[in-house]
Amino acid sequence: MVVVAFALLGVRVVQVQALNGDVYARRAVAQSLHRSDIPADRGSVFDRNGRDLALTVRRSTVYADPTYVLDPAGTAEVLAPVLGVDRDFLVGQLSDRRFRFRYLARTVSDRVQAAVRALKLPGIGFVEEPDRSYPAGPLAASILGRVGGDPPGSAVGIEGLYHDLLTGTPGRIEVEVDPGGKEIPGTRRVAIPARRGSDVVLTLDEDVQWQAEHSLIDQVTATGAAGGTAMVVDLRDGDVLAVASVRGAGGRGATAGPYDRNVALTDLYEPGSTMKVVTLSWALQHGRVGPQTTFEVPDRFTVPGAEEAYRDAEPHPTERWTTTDILRESSNVGTIKIAQRLTNAEMGAAQRAFGLGRRTTITWPGQSNGLLTDPGEYYATGRFSAAIGYGAAVSAAQMLGVFATVANEGVSRPLHLREAIVDPDGRRRVDPVPSGRRVVSRATARTMTAMLRRVVGAGTGACAAIPGYAVAGKTGTTKKQVDGVYTSSKIVSFIGFAPAARPRFATIVVVDSPADPHLTGGVVAAPVWSEIMRFVLTRAGVAPDDPADGQFAAARRRSAEKGVGCDVPHGPALEALLAARTPAASRIPKRSAGAGSTASLDSVPSPTR
């Protein structure tokens, strides 16, 4: 019997150890093996100076083990005000004994965590979770976007565009543990560290971004506008230093954002008189006019085949204006007379040569090509409407590109928003600066620059003048089209560059639907432009090219003659303005122009200025 018993035992031992040894070994390891995933930290987003615009920080999440919670209602009563969470929600979580882990509040602040810990409540614990932080708050929100919204894990803006780069590779750790959960020394240990995501370095300058948003927000608030956008670019390399998108609130305090909409790149508008730079540059380039070519300019003019006359913004007697005067006074009639010296094909070619009708070189989701009328469909008035900025839908970034080309002596200056990628090993891979192409000759660009200086020194853009610097720029004011119909609302803008003698920065400011429809780009957008550029130039330490304030003094005289104030109200001045505003003056913001908003091809537009 004993022999048989030992024989059976021997057979079983052989079966367990030899024949099925691997299987049992695997089961044993599986029972004792503890596997943990190591989450990878998301990469940071930096501005050009290495300042954190977005970073990931681990914060405490408060959870409950309901099996240890003695008094769910009482615990919820105490926790609700500390966590800022609905009491009924907490009661539900704390009473659900089917699970031993229930979230109460995720990624709370250190202060809240300390307060909860001090309560010493049974069954309440903490785990750490990564949380995305934007230290400057809503600054550059429309560029940075956000991560983890709705649906969870989704991302917009830079966070969405470079999501794959920013997201790291999770690691894992496998150890054999004893029944108490302690690692057994000397046993198998597999540790694959998490690889954090790459960092993205933007060309943005946090301070310039703040100034752009600050100036624009206050002006949008002061004018009761529906919104606005501003963009600043360094002409040396096409670096975008700031892109501000602002939402109005009917004159009750505009805000930066929204997170998912970068107005300067995705929204289209009719540029109005700023397009005259394209028309005149092409006419100069092809020798159809010179800066001193004289035209007889009445205040209204009907082109053959048109049903209505084109008009200038303000009535005036018939003048003999040079090309420079026409630009300075932003005369529609004068520009149309110049456009009569161009063909339809040339007008269309001019717009495309300056980069309109195709996406900018900035990588951005949802960026539109813009809408240009085919020259073959200009019919009677299309060329002339195009010449003064109607019948075309462009983005603010595209229009800034036009002026950057003029400032860059006729060579386009492709814009870009990403400066470099820093991989997890710390290697910095700098994005190559895209090269430009010649659009107009150096002589044409210089002539146009000189003409644009007159716009600020003695024309419609007087409020853009900056003490110490000579400025070249152009105003734009267009009627806003909603659902194919022109409304009384206006889109006003100013685009320019400085110092005019050696251009270093170019900026565009567009304000959507100021409450007073009589306000123009020279009154609303130019002061914002001036304030932003004054900051940018002095911050960059750019030497003044007009230390005697010649242009500034002349521009201020012109503003005084016209009775125009050129200051953006801030702080107490803005508060006083808002307090004095009658309720009737405030208005519900209207829809801003979106993609597809464009003029009808044969419409005869209202004056632009």
Add this chain to the structure above:
Amino acid sequence: MSATARVALAPARPEARHLRVVGDPVARRRVVVLPIVVVVVSAFLLAGFWAAMAQSAVRIDSLERTRDTEQLRYQRLREEVARLASPAAVTAAARRFGMEPAPRTEFISVPRAAPRPEPTDAAPVSLATDRYLRAKPALGRDR
């Protein structure tokens, strides 16, 4: 059979069977004790080794926790620095101290430096001028 053959075939004497060569008792004890000592020492060494390993595991665990804590502290401080250095925070702090934005920017014009006279044989070159002239070619180079 000769007498010689008889002697040769004679059996060994019975008293010779009780005699044998015995080993050194000390050496014999060594043979027994030494393996025991080796086993015991090895067991102690092994136990010590395992204890050291366990200690190291605990130490590694502790260091990892310290590292995590310090990383967390670094992240929090970095966030705090970024928050305090943000333009909005700096502006708010400046306003609390009673500072206001400058109404305008003032520029300081520095008069141009007078041209340095060329050294002549008659006038001895000063040490400073000599150093300047030697350094000047390098100053103008593009870098």
